[in-house]
Amino acid sequence: MAKSDEKRTLNKGPWSPEEDRKLIAYITRYGIWNWSQMAKPAGLQRSGKSCRLRWVNYLRPGLKHGNFTREEVETILDLHQKLGNRWSVIASRLPGRTDNEIKNYWNTHLSRRLKHNLMPKSQSFQTSIVETEPKSSSEIVLPPANAPEASFAETSGAIQLPLPSSNLAGEIDQSQTFEELQSILEQSFTAQGSYNAENSEAINAELEFL
DNA sequence: AAGTCATACAACCGCCGGAAT
DNA sequence: TATTCCGGCGGTTGTATGACT
Secondary structure (H helix, E strand, O other), X not given: OOXXXXXXXXXXXXXXXXXXXXXXXXXXXXXXXXXXXXXXXXOOOOOHHHHHHHHHHHHOOOOOOOXXXXXXHHHHHHHHHHHOOOHHHHHXXXXXXXXXXXXXXXXXXXXXXXXXXXXXXHHXXXXXXXXXXXXXXXXXXXXXXXXXXXXXXOOOOOOOOOOOOOOOHHHOOOOOOHHHHHHHHHHHHHHOOOOOHHHHHHHHHHHHOO
16 A cells, blocks of 8 residues: 555544553564654554653553642643643653653643743742632632542663563454453563562553553 | 533643664 | 655544543
């Protein structure tokens, strides 16, 4: 098929649970070797970029989703003040969070607040943070100080998953349930010595919605 | 209840830098 | 050295959902 035809037939938009499952299964079995070439053998009509984005931002084990903790928000504010829009650098300081997630959080929650507070950046954030119920959705609300702390387990970057030679390699097929995939992912992390309870929670969270 | 507006966030696009050839 | 390819980054858009009138 010509490249232009391939481009035309590529899926766009939201990922389906089935596509997620295929990507997880493929990466669990073969690891990450070349995004642009992985999609086809994985059975996905997606661009390599799309696959990479989906994995990095949502499927990768160890990711946290949901509300940012007070510590995380403070870290974002602090680092953004120092670094500007260097989201990937900021994300590297917030294990389990992605640059895209932080960027979205900034754009929807924090930047508007900055705009409304026509004060020097360094002061505006400190004084605009509220710790009670928000008066409007645009107001920054920090979690209580006793909220669970952010995990600092290292989770960023590509992971090394077992290759086909491992015992896990032959265990995945198209009819695999997510419970089974979850188990295999956990085994993958155990095998590489990076599995822990936080990974477990993250894997659960990732697979739950599927 | 229906229509409109605002918000949140998943995903895409274009660009850039580094590695490979 | 020049070219090509790939991965990564930041900006932006599209859409689903909730709030409001």
